[in-house]
Amino acid sequence: MKLKELAAQVAADFQKHYGRPPRWIVAAPGRVNVIGEHTDYNDGFVLPMAIERYAVMAADSAATPGKISIYDTHFKENATVDITAPVTKGQPKWSNYIRGVLAGFQNRGVTIPALDVAFTSTVPLGGGLSSSAALEVCTATLMEAVTKPIDPIEKALLAQKAEHEFAGVPCGIMDQFISALGREGHLLLLDCRTRKTELVPMSDPSVELLVVNTNVKHELGSGEYAKRRAECEEAARILGVKSLRDATADQLEKAKGKLSEVVYRRARHVIGEIERTVHAAEGIRESNWPTVGQFMYASHDALRDDYEVSCKELDMVVDIASEIGLKGGVYGCRMTGGGFGGCCVALVKASAVPEISKRIAAEYKARTGIDAAIFASRPAAGATIVKA
Ligand code: GAF
Numbered sequence: 001m002k003l004k005e006l007a008a009q010v011a012a013d014f015q016k017h018y019g020r021p022p023r024w025i026v027a028a029p030g031r032v033n034v035i036g037e038h039t040d041y042n043d044g045f046v047l048p049m050a051i052e053r054y055a056v057m058a059a060d061s062a063a064t065p066g067k068i069s070i071y072d073t074h075f076k077e078n079a080t081v082d083i084t085a086p087v088t089k090g091q092p093k094w095s096n097y098i099r100g101v102l103a104g105f106q107n108r109g110v111t112i113p114a115l116d117v118a119f120t121s122t123v124p125l126g127g128g129l130s131s132s133a134a135l136e137v138c139t140a141t142l143m144e145a146v147t148k149p150i151d152p153i154e155k156a157l158l159a160q161k162a163e164h165e166f167a168g169v170p171c172g173i174m175d176q177f178i179s180a181l182g183r184e185g186h187l188l189l190l191d192c193r194t195r196k197t198e199l200v201p202m203s204d205p206s207v208e209l210l211v212v213n214t215n216v217k218h219e220l221g222s223g224e225y226a227k228r229r230a231e232c233e234e235a236a237r238i239l240g241v242k243s244l245r246d247a248t249a250d251q252l253e254k255a256k257g258k259l260s261e262v263v264y265r266r267a268r269h270v271i272g273e274i275e276r277t278v279h280a281a282e283g284i285r286e287s288n289w290p291t292v293g294q295f296m297y298a299s300h301d302a303l304r305d306d307y308e309v310s311c312k313e314l315d316m317v318v319d320i321a322s323e324i325g326l327k328g329g330v331y332g333c334r335m336t337g338g339g340f341g342g343c344c345v346a347l348v349k350a351s352a353v354p355e356i357s358k359r360i361a362a363e364y365k366a367r368t369g370i371d372a373a374i375f376a377s378r379p380a381a382g383a384t385i386v387k388a
Pocket of ligand 1 (some may be wrong): 033037038040041062174337339
């Protein structure tokens, strides 16, 4: 559903629930990462794109002071946040993404007004497409609309802090950055060390990015993500560098004997992936799609074998995509996001999208018994105030 229609739907839901129209409507997108996986917390490069799937909030000032009422229009669930004191964690669980951001604004000295809010999200939950970052950035955008503008980088960092402190996931900065700073028709090349961003145009109508949701739930809170972070830190310590961004493949090979086999492989993925991301961005600037596709396959191999964050369903999708191959219109494919389930992203010929989607869906179902959800997305805009 287009953002305009989605916004109108949430506005109608707000009206139905609260008996009056909303004064503000804001939205923030989910993302797919084209390449640069598990590099953000190693000070490396990432190349995500905002997708046409959004968290949307409609809101108005509330008559009752001291609280924010939030109505989830999809699950028909309510949350109430007390804003007369520092906002803390609470129930329901999803409200913590919102609570974390509200707490962040309080910490900046912002007085949060009482609000009635209705929200929904078309970012699939647990699909590795950053539904949580979309909700955090959406909340921050609502605060911006209601109080005063905030620098988009600070907004992304505030949302990341909410994820750390209220959701317990020690994530990097990629997801919140792309949701806050994405631009229609562009990928975002982000240097996670300097936080310098470059918008890389992706407007060639002959290619599309296809998102294939394995419908195997991805869960980053389970500890594996934090474990990977710790292994990278250990590698950096042994190599004597500040972060793996500063290490070269040569350096790693020379120090191989000093690292455990697992930590060596983790570092090999990260060092290789940072380089692949920079080269893939060059390929995109030149519309050299076969080359970009090769980097995507190489990224997947390393995530599967060295970083061990893939799963058999993700591998299956990549296998099917590579069997279809260039002849059938697939340039490349890889798992995207944190891993352990979730989605793959495939770079494909736009003219072949219907045929490729049909083949992947059929083969995946035949091999796993699971229905995949497949959609194409153009690079979408980042967080937007739809109605001020
Ligand atoms: C998750 C995290 F939230 C990101 O910061 C990033 O590390 C990603 O996994 C892996 O690239 O989405």
